[in-house]
Structures are given as structure tokens and as C-alpha cells.
Amino acid sequence: MKKGKTAVLLMNVGSPDEPTVPAVRKYLTEFLNDKRVIDLPWLLRKFLVNGIIIPFRVKNSTGLYKQLWTKKGSPLIYYSEELKEKLQAKLGSLFEVFVGMRYGNPGYKNALSEIKKKGFEKIVLVPLYPQHAMSTTETSLIAAEKEIKKQGIQAEIYEVGQFYDNPKFVDAFAEQARKYNLSDFDHIIFSYHGLPNRQVEKCHPGIKVGNCSCRNALPEHGKFCYHATSYETTRLIASKLNLKKSDYTVSFQSRLSNNWLTPFTDAVLQEKLEQGKKNILVLAPSFVTDCLETILEIGVEYGEEFKQKGGNKVQLVESLNTGDRWVEILAEMVISQLNS
Numbered sequence: 001m002k003k004g005k006t007a008v009l010l011m012n013v014g015s016p017d018e019p020t021v022p023a024v025r026k027y028l029t030e031f032l033n034d035k036r037v038i039d040l041p042w043l044l045r046k047f048l049v050n051g052i053i054i055p056f057r058v059k060n061s062t063g064l065y066k067q068l069w070t071k072k073g074s075p076l077i078y079y080s081e082e083l084k085e086k087l088q089a090k091l092g093s094l095f096e097v098f099v100g101m102r103y104g105n106p107g108y109k110n111a112l113s114e115i116k117k118k119g120f121e122k123i124v125l126v127p128l129y130p131q132h133a134m135s136t137t138e139t140s141l142i143a144a145e146k147e148i149k150k151q152g153i154q155a156e157i158y159e160v161g162q163f164y165d166n167p168k169f170v171d172a173f174a175e176q177a178r179k180y181n182l183s184d185f186d187h188i189i190f191s192y193h194g195l196p197n198r199q200v201e202k203c204h205p206g207i208k209v210g211n212c213s214c215r216n217a218l219p220e221h222g223k224f225c226y227h228a229t230s231y232e233t234t235r236l237i238a239s240k241l242n243l244k245k246s247d248y249t250v251s252f253q254s255r256l257s258n259n260w261l262t263p264f265t266d267a268v269l270q271e272k273l274e275q276g277k278k279n280i281l282v283l284a285p286s287f288v289t290d291c292l293e294t295i296l297e298i299g300v301e302y303g304e305e306f307k308q309k310g311g312n313k314v315q316l317v318e319s320l321n322t323g324d325r326w327v328e329i330l331a332e333m334v335i336s337q338l339n340s
């Protein structure tokens, strides 16, 4: 046992091993068969995911990953590896930082085996999601807890939860936006990864997404409601940027069906274009690392469609990635969890 030494496990969604059909199929199979991602009864999930969604999606997703891929591989993975190195340097020799993706490689199970082999007194689990959801923080923590039990790892476990309201996180995102001259843009969109309405309604049973109060203020039920915390994150960042309500819109992207949170980002872009707003700045504060959903979906797909329809520019604000402020915030979150 390394006396006094703490393992820090950074967790995120993960990417396929390579942009090929078999690798993307393997990744999507692991991802979408997670009952906290597709929260349907077992048989229905297997039928829908393996019989319909993956066969219909795999070719298109592979094409997207081919476009995204760089010499260093998938941005989500190489940014995470670089973040690990920077956080290691910040935390120093009493810590060892690991990356463990929920799906694909480098996976959380291997990271935990490594942690077990080396022996640590404490493990801090850090899911890299600002807003809690069953498909984000919850699935990461539960999967890691199960694996720790399965491998018989004897260590004190600490968990970093959602951090959308951490003032330093809010500041860091606002700072990223300030790299642009906000007055050059006609409108700002805060685009969040979507969720099925069904999953949001589990946070406010009996109240449909269309009738809930999540958009207006953080409600009683709201602390762990992704719908509500997405709007709250927006209000916090918008306030830092001194934005008026009319300057910005919240929207949701990356839907798998029409029964996901609305308004959809592409529909909002279309609406803004119709209002004559041709220069749009997009922040994506549900992602702390740029990935397929930001670089390609917002930066390329939405941007090209917007231009084709007569708009000028959709400018994506770069995420926190491996920035020094983000490394400092992570280090602080880890230390404060250990001291809690």
C-alpha cells in the first residue's frame, strides 16, 4: 500500500478505438446497452439498440468519427490524457491521476486494476460532467463503485459530483466566451447535450417536460434535474457575461429521437436565421472537453447548414479542455472532496 497516496480517476464518455465500422459498433453497443443511457426494460432495450439504433446509426457515426479523427486520435481521448498529465503536475507526488472512460478505451475497469495493483489509501472518482444525469455522473459513479467492489479494492472512496454551479467553473466558461468580441454576434446559443424527455420526467414525476418550471428558476426538485441545471448553468454564465435574456437561447443537441428535450439547437439556429441573425456564438457547457458533439456537430454540421441557408457564421466557443484554469479547478475539487 502506498501510504498516504491518493488515486484520482478522471471519467468521461469515451470514444471508439478507431473510426471504423467494427470499432464504432463495439463502442455504441457498450454505450447504448447501458441501462442508465437507454432506460428501457431489458428486452425492449436490446431490441431497440441492437436491432434498430446501431444498425441504422453505425455507418453514419463512423463517417462522423472519420471526419473528427486526427493524427493524435479522438480529441476527447487525447485532451483527457493531456489533462491527466497537467493535473498530475498540479497535484504533485502525493497523488496519481488516471483516465478511465465509461465506454471504450482507456477504460475505467483497466484504470481500477492499475489502481489496485499499485495500492492506494484513497480513490477520488471524478466524472467530468458539469450537470448530473443518470447517463452522466450517475452511470460513471455506479459503474466505478461496482468495479471497485468486484476487484476487492480496499480504499476510501471519494466522489466529485456535478459542478455546474461552482463559481470558478462558471467563470472559466465565461472567460472562454470572452475570447470573442460578443458584440460581433447577433445572438448567443447555449447548446446542451440532449436527453430523452422520459429521463427528465423521472426528476419531476407526473409533470411533463412541456409543463415543468425547470426553465425559469432552479425548482425544489431541481438540484439533480439535468433540464433545470442546464438552464441554471446558462443563467450563471449569462450573468457573468452581462447578457440580457433576449441576447441568448438555451437549446439541446444530439437527439436520438424527437421525444428529447427541446428546443433543438438546429431548430433555434433556423429560427434565428429567419429573424435575420446571421452571426451566432455557441457555448456548450455540458461538455468540459471538445469532442464529436462540439467540434463536428456544432462547429461543422450546424455551421455548414447555417451558411448554406444564408447565415454568416456559427462560432463554437472552445471548451475548457486542458486550460490552466480548468486544471486548477479540478485540483481544488479533488482536494476539497478529500477534506469534506
Ligand SMILES: C=CC1=C(C)c2cc3[nH]c(cc4nc(cc5[nH]c(cc1n2)c(C)c5CCC(=O)O)C(CCC(=O)O)=C4C)c(C)c3C=C
Residues within 6 Å of the ligand: 013, 014, 015, 016, 028, 036, 037, 038, 057, 061, 074, 076, 129, 133, 135, 136, 193, 194, 195, 196, 254, 256, 286, 287, 290, 291, 292, 293
Ligand atoms: C453532457 C454529456 C452527455 C449526455 C447527457 C449524454 C447523453 C446521451 N448520449 C447518448 C448517445 C450518444 N452520445 C454520443 C456521443 C457523446 N455523448 C457525450 C456526452 C453526453 N451524452 C459525448 C462527450 C460524446 C462524444 C464522444 C466522442 O467520442 O467524442 C454518441 C456517439 C456519437 C454518435 O453516434 O452520435 C451517442 C450514440 C444518449 C442516448 C444519451 C442519453 C440518453
Ligand SMILES: [Fe+2]
Residues within 6 Å of the ligand: 193, 254
Ligand atoms: Fe451522448
Ligand SMILES: [Fe+2]
Residues within 6 Å of the ligand: 200, 204, 209, 212, 213, 214, 215, 225, 227, 228
Ligand atoms: Fe423539467
